[in-house]
Amino acid sequence: MRFELLLPRSLPEALEMKKTHGEKAGVLAGGTDLLVLLKDQKLKAEVVMSLSGIRELNFIRDEKERGVTLGALATHGSVAASPIIRQQFPDLAEACFQVSCVQIQNLGTVGGNLCNASPAADAAPPLLLADAILILASTRGERSVSIHDFFLAPRQTVLKPDEILKEIFIPEVSGRRGATYLKLGRRRAMEIAIVGVGVAVHLNGSDQVASKCRIALGSVAPTPLRARKAEGILTGQEITDQLIEEAAEVAAKEASPISDIRGGAEYRLDMIRVLCRRAARAALARAQGKQVEV
Amino acid sequence: MSDFYVVGKSVARVDAFAKVTGEAVYSADVMLPGMLYGMAKRSPYPHARIVRIDTRRAEALPGVKAVVTAKDVSDILLGLRLRDVPILAREQVRFVGEKVAAVAAVDEETAREAVDLIDVEYAELPALTDVEEAMKEGSILVHENLHTYSGLPAPAKGTNIFYHDTFSKGDTAQGFAEADLIFEHTFTTPLVHQGYMETHAAMVDVSPDGSVTVWSSNKVPFRVRSLMAEIIGAPITRVRVIPSFVGGDFGGKGMVFDEPLCYYLALKSRRPVKMVMSRQEEFLAGSPRHPSIIRLKAGVTQSGELLAWEANAIFDSGAYAAYKPQVGLGGTKKLAGTYRIPHVRIDGYYVYTHTVPCGHCRAPGDPQASFAVESFMDMIASHLKIDPFRFRWMNALDEGDLSPTGEPWKGINLKETMTAAVKASSWGKPKPDKHYGIGIACAERPTGTGESSAVVIVNGDGSVNIISGSSDPGTGARTILCQIVAEALKVPMDRITINLVDTDSAPFDQGAGAGRTTFVAGLSAYNAALEVRKELVQNAAKLLNCPQEKAQELIETRDGFLFVKSDPDKKISYAQAVKASKKSQIMAEETFSSNDMDDTCFATHIAEVQVDPGRGVVEVLRITAAHDIGFAINPAAAEGQIEGGILSGVGFALLEEMQRSEGKIANPTLADYKLCTPRDAPEIVTLLVEGAPGAGPFNAKAIGEIPTCPIAAAVANAVYDAVGVRITDLPITGEKIVKALKESGAVRQMAVTRRKEREHEI
Amino acid sequence: MKIPVRLKVNGEIYDVVIAPYRTLVDVLREEIRLIGTKKGCDVGDCGACTVLLDGKPVNACLILAATVQDAEILTIEGLAANGKLHPLQEAFIKEGAVQCGFCVPGILMSLKALLDTNPTPTLEETKWAMAGNLCRCTGYTKMFKAVETATRRT
Secondary structure (H helix, E strand, O other): OOOEEEOOOOHHHHHHHHHHHHHHEEEEOOOOOHHHHHHOOOOOOOEEEEOOOOHHHOOEEEOHHHEEEEEOOOEHHHHHHOHHHHHHOHHHHHHHHOOOOHHHHHHOEHHHHHHHOOOOOOOHHHHHHOOOEEEEEEOOEEEEEEHHHHEEEOOEEOOOOOOEEEEEEEEOOOOEEEEEEEEEOOOOOOOOOOEEEEEEEEEOOOOOEEEEEEEEEEOOOOOOEEOHHHHHHHOOOEOOHHHHHHHHHHHHHHOOOOOEOOEOHHHHHHHHHHHHHHHHHHHHHHHOOOOOOO | OOOOOOOOOOOOOOOHHHHHOOOOOEHHHOOOOOOEEEEEEEOOOOOEEEEEEEOHHHHHOOOEEEEEEHHHOOOOEEOOOOOOEEOOOOOEEOOOOOEEEEEEEOOHHHHHHHHHHOEEEEEEOOOOOOHHHHOOOOOOOOOOOHHHOOOOOOOOOOOOEEEEEEEEEOOHHHHHHHOOEEEEEEEEEOOEOOOOOOOOEEEEEEOOOOOEEEEEOOOOHHHHHHHHHHHHOOOHHHEEEEEOEOOOOOOOOOOOOOHHHHHHHHHHHOOOEEEEOOHHHHHHHOOOEOOEEEEEEEEEOOOOOEEEEEEEEEEEEEOOOOOOOOOOOHHHHHOOOOEOOOEEEEEEEEEEOOOOOOOOOOOOOHHHHHHHHHHHHHHHHHHHOOOHHHHHHHHEOOOOOOOOOOOOOEOOOHHHHHHHHHHHOOOOOOOOOOOEEEEEEEEEEEOOOEEEEEEEEEOOOOOEEEEEOOOOOOOOHHHHHHHHHHHHHOOOHHHEEEOOOOOOOOOOEOOOOOOOHHHHHHHHHHHHHHHHHHHHHHHHHHHOOOOHHHHHHHEEEEOOEEEEOOOOOOEEEHHHHHHHOOOOOEEEEEEEEEOOOOEEEEEEEEEEEEEEOOOOEEEEEEEEEEEEEEOOOOHHHHHHHHHHHHHHHHHHHHOOOOOEEOOEEOOOOOOOOOOOOHHHOOEEEEEEEEOOOOOOHHHOOOOOOHHHOOHHHHHHHHHHHHHOOEOOEOOOOHHHHHHHHHOOOEOOOOEEEEOHHHHHHO | OOEEEEEEEOOEEEEEEEOOOOEHHHHHHHHOOOOOOOOOOOOOOOOOOEEEEOOEEEEHHHOEHHHOOOOEEEOHHHOOEOOEOOHHHHHHHHOOOOOOOOOHHHHHHHHHHHHHHOOOOOHHHHHHHHOOOOOOOOOOHHHHHHHHHHHHHO
């Protein structure tokens, strides 16, 4: 790989550079996606702009009752270890902890991973469950985009050529919420998910009736997605094993997995069912206040 | 046995310090002034004619100092035995990744760009990527001129089956006729990479006088020397191979790879040229383990006695056979296992296809054979409703039995390993969980032979140098040589030095491989040490007032001192003995050469697994491995070989597969070719079963390769025990297990035939 | 066009002039001549190039040297202090955890980072800390033992 390297020291400087170079400039955060693509010659960039010098993008901020904000450069490792995240969004912390390995977690940023828009991004399902909002910045100002509208296709997002992801805002969840993220890989580390499933269950008065249920799927469609029909089966209902079974079945129908070197489509469909079931049970148990290891 | 001085002890490896501090220099670490970076242009097609190569754009790129194609290099065909691989493809390419040109440039980026600027026009040709297709009459030929190649063990012409080896004993027709039941099944194993962490690296420097210096990540420096000398057309004294530390070999570094290209690039550019294979290139164009299709047929009595056995194995060799020192694979001989069988017939077929050329990968052919045989044994046992251990025990070889292929093995220690493994594991105990399983498998493997020489020198101060050209790619060989010499001379380890020596400074050594080093290099060093000891003793006799003719009998050595047995307090140092010789050192050189192949060893592995039937995920909980080691010169080093071998076997069983799609490797990265990570490591209990005499010093047997043999079947058998699913094509993935559970049972059912007159007894 | 880059490695300052797209692993090995850090795959799949960046293990092959000029970088050459081996290095030697040695620098870096924050890790924690480092020779068994040995001593 051969390119000119830009090293902006502030966000405004970066935005000016992005405006100048547009799509020609690859944006470098942790390097775990971009540099691999450049080395494998799957991508060519004449200019690379590294955000590493912009400290103000690397933070995890407790917004108290509003929620939590992650700076675009917050690494998977810092999110996995953050007491705020572990307390409020344990499924996100779990997902970040399951990314590849320690070294990759220390380099790779959640923001960068979302912008890379792989359907297998581990942080995506938990952020989909939490209705995260992405703040995109440019010299023209800032705009918010719901995570549900952010991904268009593998490696394609709604980011305009002059835009950089600035922050990820995760709105607060009130009440009793239990959530988990289950990742299927062949090995027990250094894996990209064959299937990833996140489930969140909200309880109100009862311990068995889900006031809200959310299901997010990774690696089984061109983008990470919410299985809304499956959610509809559980939301507002008393959660029984049979209902979970039904929801899992519907979730599989909402996915469109392909067969690739990591797994066949049929296996992936089977695994959506299995992981949905397990994730739903675990999420329910956690909403009930139980300690559940996954 | 505990009155050994230093052998039998887990002394620290002599090169561990350099490795833990980062001082150890591997081939890619060597840098010379003016060094250029080389890179190869590789074919994107599995089979094509090279119409035209235009290198002008590459040559014009600033920073490019040399470009070579087939016309710039010798047209010699290379190979360890069967010579069929050109230095650069000439007229046609035979696999995706075959080298067609190479460049040398001032940095890697420029080299990469230059490679992209080489224009190659190909005319695609139909490619043979299915091995069974390749065996058919009238199929296109991967090598039309096969019959002209040197090194063919037997004439072959107009075929892709370049070699067929066969072993037999008794009369299988008779045996099957007498059997009550006949079982048949087919097993398959995939393309698997050695997985060494250090990729191939080579550097060549050509002096103005034409002499050549080679650095290479390679475990056979003397073979590299002679091949290079042949290529450049000079006496071998004009080539000097300088070894570096080698970052793992596992069979993949026994042949030249880029050394010849480095030579031509260095010659043309008049600068040293280094080429380091990228990890992706390793997957495209290394020399991986042969995929196999193994058909087994067994004739058995009602009570479980093996009567007849037929094995038919097809090994897909890829586009070239050059990477195999024996053209065939030793594993073929293992296709009837470790059992007493009166009638046996084994056939091994080695076939060309337009895919990556295969070579030697830790215990070549054995893991494939072992997986098939030991899975088959369990399948038969299950059908007969006999416990898998008992079924093996009743058929297991005992001392005095002929091997399945009719050889009179000595020191058969199989049952001892079976007993040891069973005792130390949870075999026979109640299952802790519904989906827990336990499986057993056995294997046999001979100690490798060859030729090594060693020089042992006692210096004027009594310290010792060992000069050996043998290679230690991580096996611990160098340490073991020191221990052997230390034992012979009774000198403490810290007074012995062994260093890497180049091919000018060390006598010939065949190099590492086949588990031969402890045996062959070990005995050469041991014998040299004994010669030195003799001379020390004779010189000491002068100072100890001992008659010369009684010296060997009466004088002892300990801790670098010599004394008459009856008067241990009156001792003299080795330094004094050297001085008494009136020379500055006492030195001896010994060569040891052996082609005696009946030293063999055995192993039994027991695997305990937990299977999650929902996802099909197999967690390997524990492996209990009992190895017939003869004598463990360095127990920690032996355990290390076993532990590493087991983990690569677990990978073979569950994770590893170079996936091919129309001749192209679809997963050429360590992300998608899955080696076991630390989190995948099971608990490993190693049992070094000593006692049976081995050929090596102090009765040592080989240990480097057999640990990879029984493990895959042990895991497969454990999976069957856990969830009743029998997968007979590796790897055993979660996907296959889930599919098999859905289809309740096996992906392919074993065929069972009953002898006609017994059918009424069903 | 080359740019001047200042790196702080093992407590020393190195000023190099490099192309901006050079990775940290290449600059360490070639310009600075610290060859202890190895390249096993160059794309972050094997951990052989693991170094510590402000105390955290990272793949040096996925870092542009020019982007870490403010950081403290520790490589295997900096593990022994004042000629005295780190307890991990001693334990690796003692327990026979070193075979070909190629993965060892990266593994020692990952383990040092572990012990710096968790002086008495469980086996599970050790495995997680090392999970990004592949070894083909040892099966990892004696490395786990070495960590136990090292932590008993410190």
